[in-house]
Amino acid sequence: MAAAARLAVAGHRVAVYERTQTYGGAVRRVERDGFSFDTGPGLLPLPAVWRDLFVKTGKEPLEACVELVQVDPSARHVFADGTEAALPNASRAGVVAALDEALGSGTGRRWGDFLVRARDAWDRTRRPLLEEPLWPNWQVLAEREPYPAVPHKRLLRTRRAGTLAEVGAWELRDPRLAALLESHALAHGLDPRTTPASAAVLPYMEHVFGTWYVRGGLRELARAVYERCTARKVEFHFGAEVTGVLEKDGRVAGVELAGGTVAEADLVVAGVAPGVLDRLVRGAAVRGDGEVPARRGTASRLTVLLALRGGRPAGTAHRTVVHAADREAELESLFGPAADAAARPTVTVLRPDDPGLVPDSGHEAVTLTSVVPAGARIPGRYAEELIAVAERAIPGLRDRVLWHEVRTPADIAEATGAEGGAVPAPALAAGAGRLLHPSNSTRVDGLFTVGGWSHPGGGLPHAGMSGALVAGLIVEGPDFRGSQ
Structure with missing residues (x-):
């Protein structure tokens, strides 16, 4: 939709063909008995992107x-040992002070020093990873680690952290x-043991x-x-599954819809997962x-999704991260050979x-989220696992539950078409390019391709x-050098 609105303003006639019956991909809503819940992202980082749109x-x-x-606070963290820290929103000094008070003198300074180094990684990668088309020589991004790790002596050798887990340790x-740092990678389904140190930009973005x-x-x-989009005359066709991208004389000519209908077009922008795109473009290497x-x-x-009796207590943090009691066991379960x-x-x-999410002030709407492997078949009892963990942050939670609903990877797959309900991670530099996108x-x-899989x-x-990048490439051509 971001591409569609920009292209329409640039003078193109734009039609969006959507397989499901509504817009927004994974950004959905569930409403029941006066309660309302987001089923996709619940918070918005970097709103300047959408202000620009x-x-x-x-x-x-x-x-x-x-x-x-x-x-504010940006998040409350409940750690494995029971200690807690509430981190102010977008305040380095405030976060340093909060960590010193909660975790002990010196912890805030170490986190603050880390954020200074993370800023260097951000400055080095912001343009090529967010604001410019992917470089033709993208291997430079893959090979160079932008995070300026501190030299570390280990077994008579001086080393520098190459992964997020090593930065933490x-x-x-x-x-x-370390758990605070790694939670930013885990939230995107990334294993901090193998995620490059460049992922330091994730907590930095939230901080700044x-x-x-x-x-x-x-x-x-x-x-x-x-x-x-509709105000800019973009046409939407819901329940319109695209089954093929048509080509003529070496370039796209439109799309074919389920049932055999053809929609002709001079340009096609595909916002689908890689496996879906491979099926749509028949006989041509994308x-x-x-x-x-x-x-x-x-x-x-x-x-x-939890519908609770009893109102939300004053002073409650909007977001609480309850860290796993056994970090290594969690990572091995999620990313090991038997994920x-x-x-x-x-x-x-x-x-x-x-107040708009609940029937009245005597109720509360709470959402619990955890990372699971794509395609995982989640037993019904597993919701109880999340509720049990959340009780560390909300004492007596189980006794307040009126009803709950569960959204699994299968539901994400239905909404987005991504195999196994996979959720794409943001592009990151280094790591041999494993976390770059096409x-x-x-x-x-x-x-052209748009969205999380590109x-x-x-x-x-x-x-x-x-x-913004796709619109720039179409309107200005291959010489487009990025957003301003």
Whole structure:
């Protein structure tokens, strides 16, 4: 939709063909008995991406279409040893002080020093990973580690951290700080033991740009973008499954729909998972040798929606991260050879202060989320695992539950078409390019890719940037050098 709105403003006639009956991909909503829940992302990082979209596509700014609320504290963390820390939103000094008070003198300084190094990684990768089309010589991004790790003496050798886990162990030197760091990778389904140190940009982005909530839930952002598209005369066709991308004389000519109907087009922008795109483009290689290969996601999400009796207590944190009691066991369960849902996993608890989500002030809507392997078959009892973990943050939770609903990887697969309900991670530098995503351009003339499975990868900010990049490549041509 971000690409569609920008292309319509640029003078193109744009039609969106959507397999399901609504817009927004995984950004969905469940409503029942006066309760309302987001089933996709629950918080918005880097809202400037979406502010830019609304500035570039109409007179009404984003804040005129949705209400943005800065979340403070940014998050409350409940660590394995029972200690807790509530981190202020977008305040380095505040976070340093909060960590020193909660975890002991010196912990805040180590985290603050880490954020300074993470800023260097951000400055080195922000343009190529978010604001520019993927470089033709993308191998440079794959080979160079942008994070300036501190030299570490180990067994008579001086080494530098190459993974996020090593940054935590060697530079932060506190298992709670390491868990805080690694939770940012785990939230995207990444194994911190193999994720490059460049992933330091993930907590840095949250620290600098803050964490935001859209009043009414993130589905309201999807609604606002959809309405901006329709205001710009974008046509939407729901329940219209594309079964093939048509070619003529070496370039795209349109799409074929289920039932055999053909929609002719000069350009096609595909926002689908790699396996789906391979099936749609018959007899032609979408990606060539030497290009970033399409990534197949390995991680998904399990979400438990809780309707609770009793109101939300004053002063409750919007987001609480309850860290796994056994970090190594969790990582081995999720990413080991016999990947499966972990027992007592890290759980994110969202408790929005939003009267519009509940029938009255005597009730509360809570969402629990954990990472699970893509394609995992989740037994019904597993929701109890998440509830048991969440009780460390919400004492007496089980006794307050009126009802609960579960959203599994199969539900994500139905909404997005991604195999196994996989959720794409954002693009990251280093790591031999394992976490880069393919270019938005393809070998098929006139065919472009957008969304989490292409550059710059998954996440709401990245979705908006991919729309801007595709629009730039189409409007300005292959010489387009990136967003300003």
